[in-house]
Every structure is written in structure tokens, then in C-alpha cells.
Amino acid sequence: MVTRMSKAKAYASDFIAFVNASPTPYHVVDNAKKLLTAAGFVELKERDSWVGSVEKGKKYFCTRNSSSIIAFGVGTNWVPGNGISIVGSHTDSPTLRIKPVSKYNAEGFLQVGVETYGGGLWHTWFDRDLSVAGRVYVETQEGNLVPKLIKINKPILRIPTLAIHLDPGSGNKFEFNKETQMFPIAGLVEEMINKLEDSQPDETDKRDVSFQSIKAMQERHQPKLISLIAGAAGVPISSIRDFELILFDSNPSTFGGMSDEFIFSQRLDNQMMTYSAIRGLIDSVQDPKALEGNECIRLISCFDHEEIGSESAQGARSNFLPSIVKRLSGLTGVAATDISVAAANPTTFYEETCNKSFLLSADMAHGVHPNYASKYESNHKPLLNKGPVIKVNANQRYSTNSPGILLLEEIAKYEQVPLQLIVVRNDSSCGSTIGPALASLLGTRTLDLGNPQLSMHSIRETGGTADVELACKLFASYFNYYHDVQEKIFVD
The missing domain is CATH 2.30.250.10 (Aminopeptidase i, Domain 2)
Known part of the structure; x- marks a missing residue:
């Protein structure tokens, strides 16, 4: 009999293998491609025309710079202008x-x-x-x-x-010039x-090496x-x-704690959420009939360069996701002999799709630190292994609002995934994510969330073993039930 903890540990073990094999964004994308290909996703090239290539009921992915990747599955009842359920994350780490x-x-x-x-x-x-x-x-x-x-x-x-003998005046303060x-x-x-x-000359090298630019x-x-x-x-x-x-x-990521309840790892921020997005999408379409009768496209977008502001050709502030959404919004998704409706008749399909879509911006969150509890807002202290954390900020460092919280709350009920909330103290700084940038670019409703962790941006971080499975289940549920739930939440 498979217990809940053994299933959670299986998810966590797969994640640990993923992060150990992914020391760079290039490796993240390469390993994502392997997982997606094994699950039946077909690679598309961004430089090619997709007219007639994207069909209903099928699954695809494309990359940019080999460090950012977008993958999606098309519902069989998709029509141009319908909505897309999106999970966005990032592939890079400090x-x-x-x-x-x-x-x-x-x-x-x-x-x-x-x-x-x-x-x-x-x-x-x-x-x-x-x-x-x-x-x-x-x-x-x-x-x-x-x-x-x-x-x-x-x-x-x-x-x-x-x-310390050579700098006795430093005490416990560690200062250095980077x-x-x-x-x-x-x-x-x-x-x-x-x-x-x-170092012997390469006899196969016939180039003129007399000039070196x-x-x-x-x-x-x-x-x-x-x-x-x-x-x-x-x-x-x-x-x-x-x-x-x-x-x-070079020391591998591993389970930690007396009951293996922790993951001691590098790059939890943000590979845990990137892996969970990939796995959630794959889990949501593992049933061959999963896309039948579905009116939406389910999509993940994993970007490079979030840690330095996303200002690059493959970052979240680029045209990577908007251009893919624009392509998909007008595609009929039928036989290869058909043409794009948008190409034949300029329409507002893109704008309609953006308005009907929703983005979960998935980036790791701060779990409460037992030795620094005073650094957290007293009513918002997320715990490891207690589920994903919804991130809220009045100054829009995060894009979460009430309709988004309600939508995720309803989604979480399908798989009984617990959710937590966090705001930072008014006297503390607040990080940001790809959420606000993509919300601004697309005009799409957005919510920020992430699994709780300790020691964010350290070379070795600490996360919860059970939280990997919880995030994967939440994202799979989101992809499966977004269309049904969003119709019940009214917002203009």
C-alpha cells in the first residue's frame, strides 16, 4: 500500500534527481525537454510557421536560447479567442x-x-x-x-x-570584497x-589562425x-x-531531517517551482483523454534571467510568451491543410484570449525561520510541508488579488491541497517575481505563489519534502479545472 508520505517522497526524489542534473538554465531546459518528449509532447521551432502544425488534442513545446521553454496542450474543443491557463516560473538562480x-x-x-x-x-x-x-x-x-x-x-x-587568527578584529562579522x-x-x-x-597541433585544423580578433x-x-x-x-x-x-x-541535493522531511539543496529557488510546473502539466495530460472536451489551452512558461530583472530576449519581460499566445489565440488547431483564422482575417482573438486567461506566477516563498521569527508579519508565517504560499503585496510587487485567491482556493479543493498566505512586514523589503511583468505585458489576471523555503538565495537552501507533491497536484488540478472554475468568478 502506498502511503501519502511515500508518494510525497517519490515526487521529491524525482525532483532531487532533476535539480542534481540541472546546474544551469541550459540543463533545466534540456531536462525539461526530455520529460516532455517522454510524455508525448512534440517540439516546435519558434522560427517556423505554426499554421496547420498545432492540432487540437495534442501537446507541444518550444525553446528560446535553450534557456527558456514554453510547453502546452490544446483542448479538443478549443476555438480561437478562448482562454489559456498558464503557470510561469524561471530557470535561473543566483x-x-x-x-x-x-x-x-x-x-x-x-x-x-x-x-x-x-x-x-x-x-x-x-x-x-x-x-x-x-x-x-x-x-x-x-x-x-x-x-x-x-x-x-x-x-x-x-x-x-x-x-580568524589573521583578522581577529572581525569577530563574527564576515565582510569581503566581491x-x-x-x-x-x-x-x-x-x-x-x-x-x-x-597541446600538440591539431592536424585536422586547416584554418588560418594567424589573425585573432x-x-x-x-x-x-x-x-x-x-x-x-x-x-x-x-x-x-x-x-x-x-x-x-x-x-x-558539487555536493548533490539530498533529503534531510530526522524523518527526511526536508530537502537540502541548491537552486530550490526556483527549480522546485519549475519542476512542479513541468510535472503538473505532464500529470494533467497523462490520461490520453485528458484534453477531450476541454475548451482551453494549458501552458507552462519557464524563463531565464528572472534573478537579474527579466530584461533579455529570453526573459519574462521579452516577447516570448506574448508572441506564443498571439500565435495560439488565432490558430484553429485542426488539419494541416487548414490556415490560421487570424492570418486570413485580422481579429481581436489575441485580446480575447488574454482577457480569458489566467497566470499563476510560481516562484519560491519565504517559510518562517524559527531563529528569526520576528522578521515575519505576525499573522503570516508560512510553514514548510504545509502547501504552496499565496503571495500578497499592496504595492503590486506581487500581482495577487481577491478574484485570483478565490479561483486558486476553488482549484485546490479538487485535490485537497492546503494553501498558505504571506505578506511581508511594512518595515521589510519585498522581492518581486515575473508576475507583475507578465500581468502588465499581457493584461492577464495573475496570482503569485510559491512553495515555502529557508535560506533563499544561499548556495544551500532548505525546502519541504511534501511540498513538491502538493505543488504538482495543485498545478495539475489548475490545468484540469480552470475553465470550469473561472466561469463562476465574476470580474470585469
């Missing part, structure tokens, strides 16, 4: 990124220059076992430049703290370490690092042309 020129040597150490990304708790990155992962562009024998994902599965970097005192060490300056493993990779970065990257990519060193690599904690 991290350190290797600089374009990262080669530094000091006091006999090989070091790697890094740049801060987002608003991390940077002191938590000290004295951790770090590695690198990301996207590497390599040149093929045909002269094409293609991306490869890499993840070096061993600790190669570390940012050491200064012994530019000059946050250099990871990568090795020692020795001939064998600083030597390329395959930018310094060669071996000059810009530690040669041993380039060697490790080439090994992880499975290519010769000479084929590496450029990369976007970030640092991550």
Missing part, C-alpha cells in the same frame, strides 16, 4: 559566472575570475566544493559552431575564507598543472580548465571557441 577573461595567478595559485549573477548570499559560497557547468560552443570539422552542454562532476574550485576577495582557487602554478594535455581561449582562461572543459564536451581543445559557464556546489 550564481557565479566565469568571466570572459578569467585567467589569474597569485602567490603561486591558479585562480579563475568570476562575476556575480543575481542577488546571492555570497558568503555562503566560501569554503564550498565547487565545479563548473554550462554551454560550450565548439567548431566541427565542417566549420559549424554548435553548442554542447557540459557538467564537470568533481570539485575543481574553492573560495577559501581567511583564518571583486578582489572572491577569486576561486583552481590549483597551483606548476609546470605539469599548467600544461595542456593535448579576440585572444585565444588558452590565453584567456587557465589551460588546465580548458582541458577539463574539452574532456567533458568530448572534443579536442582546439575546437572550443567560447562558453557560458557557471559555478555550482
Whole structure:
């Protein structure tokens, strides 16, 4: 017999495997594609015409920059101008990124220059076992430049703290300069370490290398690092042309607590909500007849660059989601010989769809910290493992309002998912999410929510084991019942 806790732990185990395999937004999207493909979703290319390609009763996904992804299923009763139930999240987390020129040597150490990304708790990155992962562009024998994902599965970097004996006046206050005192060490300056493993000329390389518009990779970065990257990519060193690599904690995410009630992990913000959105969508269509008779499109949109304001071509403030909604709003979703109604007759389908749609902006929330309880508003102290948290802010840092709360409350009843509420204290700052940005872009009703966690933006965060399943069930219920519930809640 499967108990409720064992089922919750199964969901959490799948999530832990997902986050351990996803050290970068590129890996998040790549692993999302694998899950969606296995569930019968078909990939579309944004640069192609979708006229006649999107059919009722079928499931699709598309990506942008390989770091943002949108997936959706079309109800069999969909007609142009109908509504879309949307869950939005983000694929990025605060991290350190290797600089374009990262080669530094000091006091006999090989070091790697890094740049801060987002608003991390940077002191938590000290004295951790770090590695690198990301996207590497390599040149093929045909002269094409293609991306490869890499993840070096061993600790190669570390940012050491200064012994307290050498700074006795600091007491318990840890201060440092992010530019000059946050250099990871990568090795020692020795001939064998600083030597390329395959430094012999590549006889297959016929390019004229007499001109270099930018310094060669071996000059810009530690040669041993380039060697490790080439090994992880499975290519010769000479084929590496450029990369976007970030640092991550090489210690895997795991269950924690005396009863495995916690998840100790990096990147809970926001991979827990991204995974839950993906899994919720997949769970909602696992029945082959799930889309039959449904009048809506169910959609997830997972964006890069939320941690730095979403101002990019693949961020939530871009045209990625609006352009996809615009395409879908006028598509008839029938045979490939048909054409788009919107293409043949300019209409207001897009505006109608935006007005009939709803967005759940899914981003992790602050759970109450037992050692800092006074930092929370006294009546709003979300607990781990007690369900998703609805986030409210009068100044519209979150887009939640009463109709949205009522809608989610009714949705949650179908699967008996408990919900919590939070507002921050008036004397405390409030973070923001993709919710307000997308609400403004689309004019769509929006609610902000997220699972509760501790140590947000730390290199190691703490979440609740049971909350993964609860979020997945909530999103699946939302996709299954949005159309029925929204018709009962009146708002102009």
C-alpha cells in the first residue's frame, strides 16, 4: 500500500534527481525537454510557421536560447479567442559566472575570475566544493559552431575564507570584497598543472589562425580548465571557441531531517517551482483523454534571467510568451491543410484570449525561520510541508488579488491541497517575481505563489519534502479545472 508520505517522497526524489542534473538554465531546459518528449509532447521551432502544425488534442513545446521553454496542450474543443491557463516560473538562480577573461595567478595559485549573477548570499559560497557547468560552443570539422552542454562532476574550485587568527578584529562579522576577495582557487602554478594535455597541433585544423580578433581561449582562461572543459564536451581543445559557464556546489541535493522531511539543496529557488510546473502539466495530460472536451489551452512558461530583472530576449519581460499566445489565440488547431483564422482575417482573438486567461506566477516563498521569527508579519508565517504560499503585496510587487485567491482556493479543493498566505512586514523589503511583468505585458489576471523555503538565495537552501507533491497536484488540478472554475468568478 502506498502511503501519502511515500508518494510525497517519490515526487521529491524525482525532483532531487532533476535539480542534481540541472546546474544551469541550459540543463533545466534540456531536462525539461526530455520529460516532455517522454510524455508525448512534440517540439516546435519558434522560427517556423505554426499554421496547420498545432492540432487540437495534442501537446507541444518550444525553446528560446535553450534557456527558456514554453510547453502546452490544446483542448479538443478549443476555438480561437478562448482562454489559456498558464503557470510561469524561471530557470535561473543566483550564481557565479566565469568571466570572459578569467585567467589569474597569485602567490603561486591558479585562480579563475568570476562575476556575480543575481542577488546571492555570497558568503555562503566560501569554503564550498565547487565545479563548473554550462554551454560550450565548439567548431566541427565542417566549420559549424554548435553548442554542447557540459557538467564537470568533481570539485575543481574553492573560495577559501581567511583564518580568524589573521583578522581577529572581525569577530563574527564576515565582510569581503566581491571583486578582489572572491577569486576561486583552481590549483597551483606548476609546470605539469599548467600544461595542456593535448597541446600538440591539431592536424585536422586547416584554418588560418594567424589573425585573432579576440585572444585565444588558452590565453584567456587557465589551460588546465580548458582541458577539463574539452574532456567533458568530448572534443579536442582546439575546437572550443567560447562558453557560458557557471559555478555550482558539487555536493548533490539530498533529503534531510530526522524523518527526511526536508530537502537540502541548491537552486530550490526556483527549480522546485519549475519542476512542479513541468510535472503538473505532464500529470494533467497523462490520461490520453485528458484534453477531450476541454475548451482551453494549458501552458507552462519557464524563463531565464528572472534573478537579474527579466530584461533579455529570453526573459519574462521579452516577447516570448506574448508572441506564443498571439500565435495560439488565432490558430484553429485542426488539419494541416487548414490556415490560421487570424492570418486570413485580422481579429481581436489575441485580446480575447488574454482577457480569458489566467497566470499563476510560481516562484519560491519565504517559510518562517524559527531563529528569526520576528522578521515575519505576525499573522503570516508560512510553514514548510504545509502547501504552496499565496503571495500578497499592496504595492503590486506581487500581482495577487481577491478574484485570483478565490479561483486558486476553488482549484485546490479538487485535490485537497492546503494553501498558505504571506505578506511581508511594512518595515521589510519585498522581492518581486515575473508576475507583475507578465500581468502588465499581457493584461492577464495573475496570482503569485510559491512553495515555502529557508535560506533563499544561499548556495544551500532548505525546502519541504511534501511540498513538491502538493505543488504538482495543485498545478495539475489548475490545468484540469480552470475553465470550469473561472466561469463562476465574476470580474470585469
